Amino acid sequence: MSLFSLVAHPHRRFNPLTGDWVLVSPHRTQRPWQGQLEPAASPQSVSYDPACYMCPGNVRANGERNPAYVTTFVFENDFPALLPDTPEGEWKEGDRLLVAEAERGVCRVICFSPRHDLTMAKMDRAALRAVVDVWVAQYEQLGALPYIRHVQIFENRGALMGCSNPHPHCQVWSSATVPNEVRKEQLAFERHQAARGECLLCQYLALERRLGERLVAENLHFTVVVPFWAVWPFEVLILSRHHRTALDRLNSGERDALADILKRVTVRYDHLFEVPFPYSMGFHQRPTDGQPHEEWHLHAHFYPPLLRSATVRKFMVGYEMLAAPQRDITPEYAAARLRETAEVE
Numbered sequence: 001m002s003l004f005s006l007v008a009h010p011h012r013r014f015n016p017l018t019g020d021w022v023l024v025s026p027h028r029t030q031r032p033w034q035g036q037l038e039p040a041a042s043p044q045s046v047s048y049d050p051a052c053y054m055c056p057g058n059v060r061a062n063g064e065r066n067p068a069y070v071t072t073f074v075f076e077n078d079f080p081a082l083l084p085d086t087p088e089g090e091w092k093e094g095d096r097l098l099v100a101e102a103e104r105g106v107c108r109v110i111c112f113s114p115r116h117d118l119t120m121a122k123m124d125r126a127a128l129r130a131v132v133d134v135w136v137a138q139y140e141q142l143g144a145l146p147y148i149r150h151v152q153i154f155e156n157r158g159a160l161m162g163c164s165n166p167h168p169h170c171q172v173w174s175s176a177t178v179p180n181e182v183r184k185e186q187l188a189f190e191r192h193q194a195a196r197g198e199c200l201l202c203q204y205l206a207l208e209r210r211l212g213e214r215l216v217a218e219n220l221h222f223t224v225v226v227p228f229w230a231v232w233p234f235e236v237l238i239l240s241r242h243h244r245t246a247l248d249r250l251n252s253g254e255r256d257a258l259a260d261i262l263k264r265v266t267v268r269y270d271h272l273f274e275v276p277f278p279y280s281m282g283f284h285q286r287p288t289d290g291q292p293h294e295e296w297h298l299h300a301h302f303y304p305p306l307l308r309s310a311t312v313r314k315f316m317v318g319y320e321m322l323a324a325p326q327r328d329i330t331p332e333y334a335a336a337r338l339r340e341t342a343e344v345e
């Protein structure tokens with residue numbers, strides 16, 4: 001008999017119409033409604049905010065006090081979507097039309113800096129390199145847990161993306177199963193490798209570098225392109241120039257180069273409409289299921305919602321919710337705009 005419960009434990013539910021899974025975290029309904037308890041936005045102009053749960057020395061929701069950290073700081077998410085101790089279990093009804101599976105995982109928060117008022121664009125390369133090292137360490141540490149098969153590192157930046165706390169930070173959600181988007185890319189990498197005997201993104205990168213019109217920036221180890229198939233107006237893809245399956249395969253020079261390219265991309269974004277640019281970004285890399293996954297090619301996606309100015313954003317509504325994404329400005333135009341935007345603060 002399983003102790004797994006749909007009302008108490010994190011689980012994923014299967015959508016038989018699309019084949020996708022949705023993550024459900026019922027235990028999080030105990031979470032305080034932050035919109036009512038906190039001011040709409042924490043001030044970004046101050047280097048220390050006594051009300052911020054990420055600033056050094058402050059007390060968090062669970063009563064723990066943050067250390068007086070000076071570089072980066074990692075802690076377990078106080079209201080995690082996934083828990084490490086969820087009992088195993090499956091729930092099925094109606095000839096597999098209703099399918100749910102218990103999901104285990106660990107969710108952490110990584111503070112990039114003790115300074116409340118910084119962003120990736122405002123941090124120096126040495127500080128960003130320290131963040132890259134923490135990403136590598138977290139990927140290795142969480143990925144080494146026997147039940148963890150995927151580690152998702154992502155950053156939500158700006159109130160427009162639902163992130164009201166400007167303190168520079170990202171999250172790491174690691175899970176026992178490989179989530180939808182990564183599973184789709186996994187299949188694409190496998191199929192491409194099987195059909196053409198080459199890595200999909202190595203080939204794509206070579207093609208974009210030859211054509212040039214969607215290139216945004218580049219250093220020795222990373223290239224930034226607006227992908228041909230971009231959905232968000234100023235979406236970019238950061239590609240490792242060498243075939244690396246995950247962050248843990250980057251050598252020291254490549255980690256410095258990743259810090260450099262992140263700085264350059266975010267500075268360009270901030271200059272585009274002269275505002276702190278909101279976005280969701282994250283890395284896609286080798287699942288941590290113990291397989292070598294040589295087909296995987298490390299990359300990062302940046303999905304910013306702004307369209308023509310600081311106040312005009314793209315919504316994914318109507319046709320996009322029901323049929324397919326649509327865009328007006330072309331990826332080639334977006335790449336040209338980003339290319340002509342200054343890379344210095």
Ligand SMILES: [Zn+2]
Pocket residue numbers: 048049052053054055115116167
């Ligand atoms: Zn803070």
Ligand SMILES: [Zn+2]
Pocket residue numbers: 199200201202203242243244296297
């Ligand atoms: Zn590759």
Ligand SMILES: [Zn+2]
Pocket residue numbers: 185284299301
């Ligand atoms: Zn991807």
